[in-house]
Amino acid sequence: MEAKFTEAYQKVAEEGKETDCEKVAKLLNSMVDDEASAEEQTFFNSHIEECVSCFESHQKQKLLKGLVSGHLKRVIVPESLVLAIKARIQ
Amino acid sequence: MSEQTGKQLSKEEKDARFEAELLPVLDPLYNFAYRLTLDEDDANDLVQETYLKAYRFFDYFEQGTNAKAWLFRILKNSFINEFRKKSKQPAKVDYSEVEGYYNSEDVEGESGVATTTDMRTESVQDLIGDEVASALNALPVDFRTVIILCDLEGFTYEEMAKILDIPIGTVRSRLHRARNSLKEKLEKYAKNMGYNS
Structure with missing residues (x-):
């Protein structure tokens, strides 16, 4: 899947024309990051309704984002830090 | 001249405003620093440095604007310009410097940085978190940075830019x-x- 995705992305640059699957591949991040325009969303959503492979790529991309946002542990700020900052600005 | 510019404020007022507006960002800022430096002491130093700079330039900070993005920007600049040179961690290649060069290739993290997170294995959630952390830590710092800003801190592409x-x-x-x-x-x-x- 990864190789296919990269290959698709590179092919675009070479040939300068895109298939719908290639366009969708390029929109994956904008979609999961909520950065796609209304027009892009409509195109994306109607394509993944028909294309299993792109639908799966979208699921994977959401999963990847979720792994970072939902599972990466936050480190605890040491209590001394806020005191150190306040002391240094005095 | 608006009344809100810091220049007319007394030191007490300035300090109060500084604490009210910027200290709430301490937690995400420290986490960002830790993910950049992969070291708690270095993160501590970097965050202190950031707040000192922010305090120095606080008069230029417009009240009510994006304090979080402003502090993140200061921290990132401190990390790039000064901190990385003296960091205990050997500086990795700054991806932006080689971006054009690697333009059409997949860039592999050049070194596998071992995770420094506490390896308690209380639950599957912990295991996944550890795995995500070690995969993330193995990425070049510029890659790690955009993922942290986007997925962990929820900045928009415009804010990240x-x-x-x-x-x-x-x-x-x-x-x-x-x-x-x-x-x-x-x-x-x-x-x-x-x-x-």
Whole structure:
């Protein structure tokens, strides 16, 4: 899947024309990051309704984002830090 | 001249405003610093440095604007300009310097930085978190940065462009490569955990 995705992305640059699957591949991040325009969303959503492979790529991309946002542990700020900052600005 | 510019404020007022507006960002800022430096002491120093600079330039900070993005930008600049030179961690290649060179290639993290997180294995959640952390830590710092800003801190592409001082198109392409790289590292693990779709 990864190789296919990269290959698709590179092919675009070479040939300068895109298939719908290639366009969708390029929109994956904008979609999961909520950065796609209304027009892009409509195109994306109607394509993944028909294309299993792109639908799966979208699921994977959401999963990847979720792994970072939902599972990466936050480190605890040491209590001394806020005191150190306040002391240094005095 | 608005009444809100800091120049007319007494030191007490300035300090109060500084604490009220900027100290709430301490937690995400420290986490960002830790993910950049991968060291708690270094993160501590970097955050202190950031707040000192912010205090020095607080008069130029417009009240009510994006304090979080402003502090993240200061921290990122401190990290790039000064901190990395004296850091205990050997500086990795700054991806922005080689971005054009590697333009059409997948960039692999050049070194596998071992995770420094506490390896308690209380639950599956912890295991996944550890795995994500070690995959992320193994990425080049510029890749790690965009993923943290986007996925952990929820900044928009526009905010990321301002924090990192790069065009939005570069944010997009860097994020694309960063996620591909992270995906590769996590894919095998995700499959083993039954996450493959």
